[in-house]
Amino acid sequence: MPIATVNPANGETVKTYEAMGEEELERRLQLAEATFRTYRTTSSEERARLLNRAADLLDEDAPEIGRVMTTEMGKPVRQARAEAAKCAKAMRWYAGRAAELLADEHPAEADVRDSGASRALVRYRPLGPVLAVMPWNFPLWQVVRFAAPALMAGNVGLLKHASNVPQTALYLEDLFHRAGFTEGVFQTLLIGSGAVDEILRDERVKAATLTGSEPAGRAVASTAGEMVKKTVLELGGSDPFVVMPSADVERAAEVAVTARVQNNGQSCIAAKRFIVHSDVYDAFIERFTEGMKALRVGDPQAEDTDIGPLATEQGRADLEELVDDARRGGASVLCGGERPDGPGWYYPPTVLAGVGREMRIHREEAFGPVATVYRADGLDEAVLIANDSPFGLSSNVWTRDEAEVDRFVRDLEAGGVFVNGMTASHPALPFGGVKRSGYGRELSGHGIREFCNITTVWHGA
Template sequence: MPIATVNPANGETLKTYEAMGAEETERRLQLAEATFRTYRTTAFAERARLLNRAADLLDEDQQDIARVMTTEMGKPIRQARAEAAKCAKAMRWYAGHAEQLLADEEPADADVSDSGASRVRVRYRPLGPVLAVMPWNFPLWQVVRFAAPALMAGNVGLLKHASNVPQTALYLEDLFHRAGYPEGAFQTLLIGAGAVEEILRDERVKAATLTGSEPAGRAVASVAGDMVKKSVLELGGSDPYVVMPSADLDRAAQIAVTARVQNNGQSCIAAKRFIVHTDVYDAFAERFVAGMKALTVGDPMAEETEVGPLATEQGRTDVEELVDDATRSGATALCGGHRLRRPELPGWYYPPTVLAGITREMRIHREEAFGPVATLYRAGDLDEAVLIANDTPFGLSSNVWTRDETEVDRFVRDLEAGSVYVNGMTASHPAFPFGGAKRSGYGRELSGHGIREFCNITTVWHGA
């Protein structure tokens, strides 16, 4: 895949970049290693000052970087501005909380005399240069939720971004540079996917984090495992959205639309499988389909647009194939179901689609639909709802709508996912740990759990 900005709204290639060669990559690895030696010793106050400055600059740049993101991957411009604002918020959160999150800890059992020590502490120390392999769907947020905690912990970052968002990738390096970070604290590597393994095998790179597809995650995890290096993976998701009879159906259906089509449906944590109790199935389906049909599909730069194009032509093809396979196998398209054909929208658009009558044999039951396509399931009771929800190789997040606390307890106990959102839609927040189970990956981002992922958790023992 070429390193290029290709506008998904019209397919026009706007800018192409040459991949960095071996000499430039080596220079940047040397710089990262050298910068880490000194940056690791900076005080939390100085790291916080730098990160807060980056947040201020990002706020100033919000409109411009939003337009870049929309041009590169097609998200509606309002959502792009919101993404930039969220990144600035996360930077300030880590600037304000990192010192406390990484403060020395005493063992829970304060009596350590039987160890021969007068005192034992746990200290969190940085690891070194961390390689981040990031996706295009949230081209700013995915990076910042790694970079903010990593930099506050005293690590330095090496970013290998998706090849279709090079301008956003370069902006991030420039942002941290303008904020005053030492050269080498955060660097963008304009390289292809084939160059990742060699960099990860380099002894100067101490760990890796990846957000992306399951095959990409397997590849990075395999190399990291072979090199005995820490890795964190956030992979795909096919999140269930369960609606029980006691739910507020109007609210559940309204939020369901947003939960499915956020970011043009290209979100790992988007609700994708809507599992509805039979007693309220028809009423929910009517409301949900009406909401999907009412969405405004159009130019992502237009303020009124709610659904823009998919980011790549291949992405649209993948969605089409999943829908076509389902309808050929007996599924019914309650809305959408075919490629959008409007002369004024020549890009990679796919309409909001709701499929009913899904069976286990259909590909869309097993695979992640990365576009504005929802699948509807009818569940006879809570037990069947849980079975359907867990009948997936993924386990990123989940959504449950019920006013029955006994049902809430059952779902929280039994759903195989990294998060359970009750009467609301999944959303990441800097204070909450984020990550999944099963083939959705391992490790956690955000919160105290996320900042400690790339720390050397060190026991400090003092003799009597």
């Protein structure tokens, strides 16, 4: 894929970039290594001051960078501005809490006395340059949720962003530089995916984080394993949205629409499989389908647009193949399901019922505004359907029965269980999945410690 901004609303190429050559890439790796030697010794207070400044600048830039994101990957501009605000919030959260999250830990004297220590502690120290391989769907947020904790921990960042969001990638480097961070603390590498393996093998790069496809995650994990380097992987999901008889069905259906189509349906944590108890199935499906039909599809730069185009032409083709396969297998199309005429990579909000296990969409992630609905005759069947997926990122359950809540929390195979609400990431809550959704955690205290050397300090008598 060329490194270029291609407007998905009309398919026109806005700007192209040359990939960095070997000489420039080597210069940047040298700079990252050299910068880390000094940046690692800066105080938490100084890092916080710089990160807060970056948050202030991002708030000022939100209208413009929002338009850039929308031009590059098609999300409605209102959602783009909200993404920028969320990033600024996360920066401030880590700036305010990193010192506490990384404070020395002191085991109780009685617990370590028989080790021969007069005292002992655990200290969190930075690892070094961390490579971040990031996707296009949340081009600011995916990066900031790595960068904010990593930089506050004293690491330096090397960003390999998706090739279709180069302007956003370069903006991020410029943002941190304008905030006052030393040049080598955060660098954007304009390179193709083929260059990632060599960079990860470089001894100067100490760890990697990737959000993206399962094949990309396998490739990074394989190389990192060979080189014995720490990785955090978030590889997408096919999250269940379970509705039980005691739920507020009208509210559940309303939230379900947003949960499915946020970011044009191109979200790892978007609810994708809607599992509804037979007692409320008809009522839920009627409201849900009506809500999907009512969404406004159009120019993503317009303030009243609910759904813009998909980010890439190939992405739309992949989504169409999943829908067509389900249709051939006997699934019912309750709304949508047909590519509209005209320019741009648009696809309508679509609801599929009668989906079977043999259909591709049952086991593959549908990255776009397509929902699949399932009927469950009881809690056991709902759990069975929910777990019948290779992914396990998050989940949503709607019930007022506390015993049912306990059962779902116990048995759902996912990194999160959201009760009577939709999945959302938040700086204070750990984010990540199980199964083929990856491993490790971002955000919260867990996220900032992922790229730390957890050091035992032992003092003799």
